[in-house]
Amino acid sequence: MGPISRRLFALESRSGWIAIAILLVIGLFIVPALNLMVPEGSLFHISTFWVATLGKYLCFAILALALDLIWGYAGILSLGHGAFFGLGGYAMGMYMMRQIGDRSVYGNPDLPDFMVFLNWDSLPWYWWGFDQFWFAALMVVLVPGLLAFVFGWLAFRSRITGVYFSIISQAMVFAIMLAFFRNETGFGGNNGLTDFKDILGFNLSQDSTKVGLYVVTTIALLLVYMICRAVVSSKLGRLLIAVRDAESRVRFLGYSVTNAKLFVFTLSAVLAGVAGALYVPQVGIINPGEFTPAKSIEMAIWVAVGGRGTLFGAIVGAFTINGARTYLTGVAPEVWLFFLGALFILVTLVMPQGLVGVYRSIRSGELKDAIRRRIQRVDV
Amino acid sequence: MSVTNNADASRMRTVFFSILFVLLSLLAFSFPAHAQQNDAALNAALSDLNARSFKAKTAAVQALGVYGDARAVAALEALSEGRLYGRKSDKSVVIAERDGKIYRLTDPATGVSAGEATSRELKKIIANNKLRGLIRGVLGQLALSSSDSELRRAAVENVISSPTGGSLALLKSARDRETEDDIRARLETGIATLELGSDDPALRRAAVDRLADGNDPEIKSLLERRLLKNADGSFVESDAQVRAEVQEAVSRINDRLALFGLAEDLIFGISLGSVLLLAAIGLAVTFGVMGVINMAHGEMIMLGAYTTFVVQEVFRVTMPAEAFGFYLLAAIPAAFLVAATFGILIERGCIRFLYGRPLETLLATWGVSLILQQMVRSLFGANNREVANPDWISGAISIGGGVSVTVSRVYIVIFCLVVVAALAAFIRYSRFGLQMRAVTQNRGMASAMGIRTGQVDALTFALGSGIAGVAGVALSQISNVSPNLGQNFIVDSFMVVVFGGVGSLWGTIVGAFGLGIVNKFLEPVSGAILGKVVVLVIIILFIQKRPRGLFALKGRAAEG
Amino acid sequence: MPFAGGFNVSMSEPVPLNKPAQSILYLEGVSVSFDGFKALNSLNLIIRRGEMRAIIGPNGAGKTTMMDIVTGKTRPDTGRVLFGEDTNLTHLDEAEIANLGIGRKFQKPTVFESLTVFENLYLALKSGRRIRETLFARMRGEQQARIESYLETIRLTERRDDLGGDLSHGQKQWLEIGMLLAQEPELMLLDEPVAGMSDAETEQTAILLEEISRDHSLVVVEHDMEFVRDLDCVVSVLHEGSVIAEGSMDVVQADPRVIEVYLGR
């Protein structure tokens, strides 16, 4: 099956593998070493802030992979992936909230502060079990997965496709946002969950914990990348592309489009949930802001900038845009939205294949041709 | 039952009191002549105001009320505002205005100047809060005998809301004199309310009987209070039979109030629906007719609202004050033009390269929306901008049963219907509307027939955007004008269009009002936010049954 | 022929037709309307097992709609659609019907544009259709060989690694026929298989179809009369949603009603 996969993965070639290996060595060994072993003040020292920031980007990369899996391959543009990311994050946040115990401001060992503040006298049932890590970890996977399964089942069964699906998924995340903003929903309302103390006994304010989380996230990204690769290079991967190209034709071949979509959508939601769960301990807070529709749309642009339909592109996109955000919001905050907006327009108009596409055309010398073709198309 | 929101209620109150005040100051001219004859008696009562004890002052104020002479008004107002003085030299009562070191005096009965005095020659007549309350009541009573019916109407309300000992007799005599039916009805209610407290069970029963016909939440709570127990365990209403009738009356009023509650939900639902429709109708054109997902639609609304703000500022500077209220009318075409211009720019600069790629269009227009938001934020600042309601759309209309609607909402419903009708007529009857429909139904054929499809696309998009801009004018009247204005409407308006059936104007109308009304009916049950969540869930479930919306287009064209 | 043109079957009281025991497709009193327009009007049609049937008719006669009904794309308002002995198709969805063994080539050729020719055939190849099976599927040598042979048949061996979207119109038609073969259906429905083909290609297609028809039941919709004549099979003429004539090409062409439909108006 050489030719098939070669086309699907420009980076599956030997040079691609070498690139992945190099990145892994840098991510897993060099960065932590530069933080922990090189003394502060040295030119080569990487501050803990930057390690945590990189860890954040890694979470976004996982999220981008999840989105790419359904959009780049199956053609399902979800504008509600923030819901799965956020729910995974909340599940982890609930665990860490329970770990605080009586170290909170009100010092109530049984109730998180915001519940004491609301005069609640007992823990609501949906908080039960979250003092156990394994339970929370299970929920990180289960809650987004279940929501995606139910939502996807409803949508795909009635053949809601294309922009309709996008709009409905946006409405879903919007509804969740409204619900989580309420204090009565029991997730800390506006402020969300924060003031975490430790995770699995490790103190979150310690540098070693932060580096540890970063390393775990790197490994998670690698695993997620492998899972996605396994999916897209299987026959199911072809099937997904076929669904993207001509959904109804696939049905006449005897495949259940609903099931295929439901599978990747649920898988993608689970991966997004994992990304959220890794994200929250590293940033120390989760609030309903993660559910704003704008955030979910922005995820799409990470994938588009990197190059949708290529897994590597999704990762590149997540790093590029979030790096640009960190830089720009620091230097000139008012420029950031102009930049992001322009990016949305430019990517869709002039580089639909994203950075990976540009890289490929440069390598194969097609760039000039491509530009010429595009100019011609615009003329028509 | 919730009545109206707080802002509405307080605005109503302000309006009410300012009317009352204007009318009160007109009192003197509107009184029947007979009341002005006996100056001596009036003067005697006025000088009693200068008594030592509050008890005596109270009696004097009440006497002025029963006496019913409008010339007492000035003195009473002055007393409650601390401008009434006793002149030490002749023990007479005067109104004094401070003017530098000296005071200018006026005779309270005639309003004629009574010379000047220094502070040492005067002694302030002091009123306490209780007395002020009484004065308010008496001022109201005085208005009861005015010849101006508006004034009387206001006065009746005033007396009913703060009755005093003499009020019952006063209301009764006013009722006997009253010629206008609605005022008399209010008087009857007032009398009945007071008679509820009478010692005679028969009188109380008659009163309950009369009150049972009303639909005023206040009367209901008044009646309900009769059903409570005193601290010693006895009933407030001692007579068991009367109690039963009170019970009966309360439940009858409750039924009627429930009906009003229903009407209120309906009215507020329609109001919300018209807002949704205004926000969504432009989308019905760009999404429904062209199939373009314009995520910057909300920003077109926002641009309309900001245009309104700018027009307002221009009017404030360049126009005479009387013309200021009409800035809103000027803002409508201005907002249309601004939004339509941006629409053309977006279509020509971006969307036209993306036809047939709806997901890309969605993302690109989202980018446009981010840029527009930031642009407005940079130009006008991130804070809310104040857009005033012109006088002609301020105020509220009371419907009864404690329900009232602000005038601006009524105008929005009307405005919305006008916009929709105009749009429908335009699409149906104009030459451009015909071309538009032709292009959307068969692009290739239309272009072969010589229609310039590119131009039609641009203009259609401009039309949709322009309407969004016009919606922004209306929304600026009821919502904050901020760079985020559009974002608040984008999810809702897409829901309306999807729910109604993309491409169907009818569907959009039914969808908007349907969602608006359902939302308002859910609100009391589940709270405002949860109501919204429930509506979204309902839509998601509804789309199961009808993936293409309520009024789906059929046929192969719709299958795309 | 059991009957010829049963366009008068009343809706309320379906006339019991003698359903031949070996029919593979059986349509009785099938009607469907779109916004009041009757695309099919109590259509009756029987295809015997192993038969090749050509269906002709003017534009808008309802030929494609008939295929839509059979393959589950459109639900009939009334009528029965049976596959094989007694499998009712009217309540199954497209995938279920396809898995029963009904394959279809569309009027507008639809291949998967961003998959290679090879991958197009690989997806069509008869094998496990469940999601789990596709996730863990590995291509066996025997499958590869089969795909190669289909490539040969449809003359696209050279282009096996090119994208479906890069093929010419005629080649797409061929690829779709190849995908149909790879599905190994019992019954094949071909909607205008030679539209857009050169004369030589048309002839080759006719030969190919005859070959296929040896071990498949075939329904071919075509406007190209020469091609239909070449097929040398029973022809049904569809007009305004019902069959108005049935028989060999010569018989049908002599039918006054058919002449009126094609030449009148």
Ligand SMILES: Nc1ncnc2c1ncn2[C@@H]1O[C@H](COP(=O)(O)OP(=O)(O)OP(=O)(O)O)[C@@H](O)[C@H]1O
């Ligand atoms: N989904 C649909 N919605 C509305 N009308 C339809 C639909 N499907 C078919 N029709 C109408 O039904 C009629 C029959 O169409 P059909 O495609 O079956 O004709 P046909 O015989 O295949 O014609 P052609 O030879 O041109 O392909 C046409 O008038 C068509 O417009």
Ligand SMILES: [Mg+2]
């Ligand atoms: Mg056809």
